[in-house]
Amino acid sequence: MKAKHQRLVLALFALAGVAGAGVLAASALRDEAAYFRTPVEIRDGKASVGEPMRLGGMVAANSIRRQSDGLTINFVATDGKASVPVEFKGIVPDLFAEESGMVADGRLRGDGTFVADRILAKHDERYMPPQMGEMPKNMKAPATT
Amino acid sequence: MIAEMGLALLWIAAALACLSLVAGAVFLRGGPRELASLVRPASVAQAVLTTIAFGLLIALFVRSDMSVELVARNSNSLKPMIFKVAGTWGNHEGSMLLWLMILSLSGGLIAIFEKRLREDTLVATLAAQAALSLGFFAFLLFSSNPFKRLPVAPPDGQGLNPLLQDIGLAFHPPTLYVGYVGLSVAFSFAVGALITREIGPAFARAMRPWVLGSWIFLTLGITAGSYWAYYELGWGGWWFWDPVENVSLVPWLAGAALLHSVAVTATRNALRAWTVMLAVIGFSMSMVGTFIVRSGLLTSVHSFAVDPERGTFLLVLMAIYIGGALTLFALRAGSVAEGKKFALLSREGSLVINNLLLTTILALVLLGTLYPIVAEAMGEKISVGPPYYNRVAGPLALILCLVMVAGPLLSWRRDDGKKLWSRLPMAIFAGAAILFALILFGGRIGLLPLLGMTVAGVVAVASLAPLWGRNLRRTPLPTWGMVVAHFGVAVCLAGMGAESAFIKERLVAAAPGDIVKVGDFSVKFVGVKPVAGPNYTAIKGVLVATIPSGRSFTMRPEARTFPGLMGTAPTETNEAALLTRPGGQLYAVLGQPVPGDDGGADRYQLRLWWKPLVWWIWLGGALIAIGASLSLLGRAQLLTIWRVRRAQKAEERFAP
Structure with a gap:
């Protein structure tokens, strides 16, 4: 190869690389980005069944139920306007409690239950998830829908 | 007094950064040479003063001086000493001061050690470094003053996030x-x-x-x-x-x-x-x-x-x-x-x-x-x-x-494709062997871990190739560094692949006496007992893990509760128990008590993982760092001269 063409070839390589990376990133982002949803958005049908998403809300008072296997828990997540039943199998994080904030990664099941793969709780008042900031401080769960 | 002194030192250091920047800029614009000779000492002095200021902040944390807002918000007199010291940078202001100290020290070190550059380039470099630190001085002094006093000192501090302890x-x-x-x-x-x-x-x-x-x-x-x-x-x-x-x-x-x-x-x-x-x-x-x-x-x-x-x-x-x-x-x-x-x-x-x-x-x-x-x-x-x-x-x-x-197997400027192939058969053979073994005996493995482990084998063998046929004593340190670092990448990659491909997980609600099987281990849940730490209380689980040969090991995962200090909420953390074996690590987490029918807690949530080769990931990271360190040592002129002299002496000794 002529030395003159070297820069051109390198530049073409770089261009092809960047274009490929761009396509890769765009398709991966379209498939894998999880949307942050609130219970009211789920009630309004903005989330479809099976789509990966992140649910944020408060754990409603007196809603935590433990199944007899000792591992699966059910609770209701609420944002003060709507409620979503959540099921989770595993060890809940340290500060997971009723009437405090939580964020769950998972998917919506056909029956309207949100099945969580992972639950994050807000750590303490200094580490509030920004998405939780918009919710009223002393919200009450609405009547179960 | 300590806090005020620290703040004063920061202001003086900021002024010195300003001096370096202005003197350097004027000199580069054709100003007198005397200005250039100011820049080195000013950079060194700035580094010394900022370091002392950081030392003073540590002293405030060690003495638990609650009249300083930062200490009151992030420390507590009951904390163990090591966490009082570490708490200095476990918060916004302190960590920004640490950042600034390192920035100033870097400038100081260039000023002392850099002798290879032309003088004007060195002055321009130091002026650029001063410009960087000046911005962060402004940030610290105007919006994040770590030495700020409280009007009234509280009796004690709010403590540090337990996760950070x-x-x-x-x-x-x-x-x-x-x-x-x-x-x-x-x-x-x-x-x-x-x-x-x-x-x-x-x-x-x-x-x-x-x-x-x-x-x-x-x-x-x-x-x-x-x-x-x-x-x-x-x-x-x-x-x-x-x-x-x-x-x-x-x-x-x-x-x-x-x-x-x-x-x-x-x-x-x-x-x-x-x-x-x-x-x-x-x-x-x-x-x-x-x-x-x-x-x-x-x-x-x-x-x-x-x-x-x-x-x-x-x-x-x-x-x-x-x-x-x-x-x-x-x-x-x-x-x-x-x-x-x-x-x-x-x-x-x-x-x-x-x-x-x-x-x-x-x-x-x-x-x-x-x-x-x-x-x-x-x-x-x-x-x-x-x-x-x-x-x-x-x-x-x-x-x-x-x-x-x-x-690393290619020569500079140009090389021959055929020659490259002739250097690779061992590495390709290693990769192919691993790939076949994994497909035949590995069971169902994801594509990425499968390829990862295969590539790790190829890289591991190929990374050693630059040493083949060489006198190892005469091999320059930078070459050793490259070999070790690239080998480290292979080790790390193999660890990631094996952990992802062969991980075993069990999640159970176990009563005392229950036996859980995970991987080759049978783990007996003996029970729990309460323990008290220096600034927390905990439930400690006792597990006995037995391997097929009959040897057993005790593991003690804890669930800790840190009391809320000065009006903050209590916090809980899980302390995992790790059992390191040559083939990987057994990882145990104690979860929450499971209330029984009578309301008493007779079972506990227990999560166990067997993670094959997981510690290779960090071993690989360490090898990469060691390789880079060898490379750095090889670039230090003195050491190269010493090695050459020693090799010459050794040759003279063996000469007839």
Whole structure:
């Protein structure tokens, strides 16, 4: 190869690389980005069944139920306007409690239950998830829908 | 008095930075030479004063001086001493002072040790370093004063986030900061060389040890942070693609690209503009990382304060520095003379591909990290998680490793494809053997772990190839460094692949006496007992793990409760128990008590993982750091001379 063409070839390589990376990133982002949803958005049908998403809300008072296997828990997540039943199998994080904030990664099941793969709780008042900031401080769960 | 003295020292140090900047700038504009001779001592004095100020802040924490707001908010007199000291940088203000101290120390070290550069380039470099520190002095003094007094001192402090009360905290942030801020030296060198137009092998050789040094610390910091998250968070993962992890990975990737491209510039005088560009990008990524973490845009244990004013301040600083450096680059890039030519199939060619891949991965990780922030600004809430990163970074990293197989075996300028093949049969054989063994005996394995372990085998064998047929005593240290670091990548990759492919997990609600099987272990849950720590209470689980040979080991995972101090809420943490075996680690977490039918807690949630070869991941990280250290030692002139002399003496001794 002529030395003159070297820069051109390198530049073409770089261009092809960047274009490929761009396509890769765009398709991966379209498939894998999880949307942050609130219970009211789920009630309004903005989330479809099976789509990966992140649910944020408060754990409603007196809603935590433990199944007899000792591992699966059910609770209701609420944002003060709507409620979503959540099921989770595993060890809940340290500060997971009723009437405090939580964020769950998972998917919506056909029956309207949100099945969580992972639950994050807000750590303490200094580490509030920004998405939780918009919710009223002393919200009450609405009547179960 | 201590707090006031610390603040005064910071102001004086800031004035010295101002002096270095102005004196340097006037000298470079044709001012008198006397001004240039001011810059070195001013940089050294600035470093000394800032270090003393940081020492004074540590003293305030050690003495638990609750009249200082920062101490009252982040410390407590009951805390163990090591966490009082570590608490100094376990908060926003203290960590910014640490950042500034390292920035000033870097400038001081250049002023003392750098003798290879032309005087005007050195002055320009030190002035650039002073300009950087001046901005961060302004940030600290105007919006994040760590020495601020409270009008009334509270009786005791609010304590430190329990997650941060760990020995890992004592080492992880300072190590990472040295790496982050060490890249500022490369940035200042690049700016200095652009100003005086001295871009060539001499500049690259002067910059190389600094790049290597900060990259070593970044590697150690990321490895330590990964291990800390692994055992402290109790989730059993070693990398979460958390934004905070990503912003430490991005400068590391830039540093890795830079230390390879600077090798080309130093040895072959090629890729000159690209090396300068990467030097600018490296520290820019450090600043982006600091901005994202410290501005409160992200929520994690790393973001200490949500304060829009501080975020804006950092954003403006960052825009000035990055924008300024890029503008300077754009103005001068045209005048950077074209470097030496090389064929595509050559050492240089492979390093160009290495750089392209590293910067592409960097861009994709940065995109995934920033995209949710940008999307949120436009009203859409999105989170980008591990699937995205694994899908984009995984394949590219594997291709990068394959380039790493070939690169060190190629000669500079041009090489022959057939010759390359003749150097590779052992490595290809190793890879093929691993691939067949995994397909035949490995069971169902994901594609990425399968390819990862195969490539790891190829890289492991090929990385040793540069040593074949050489006199090992005469092999230069930098070559040893490259071999060890590349071998470390293989070890790390093998650990990641094996852990992902063969992990075994059990989640149970166990009553005392129950036996849980996980992997080759049978784990007996003996029971729990309450224990009291220095500043927490805990439930300690007792597990006995037995391996097939009959040997048994006791494991004690804990669930700790830290009482709320001075009006804050109590906090709980899980302390995982780890059992390290040659083949991997057994990882146990004690969860919550499971209320029985009568209301009493007779069962406990228990999560067990068998993680094959998991510790190879951190061993690999350590090997990479060791390799880079050997390389750095080899670049230190004195040591090379000593080694050559010793080899000569040894030869004389054996001569007839």
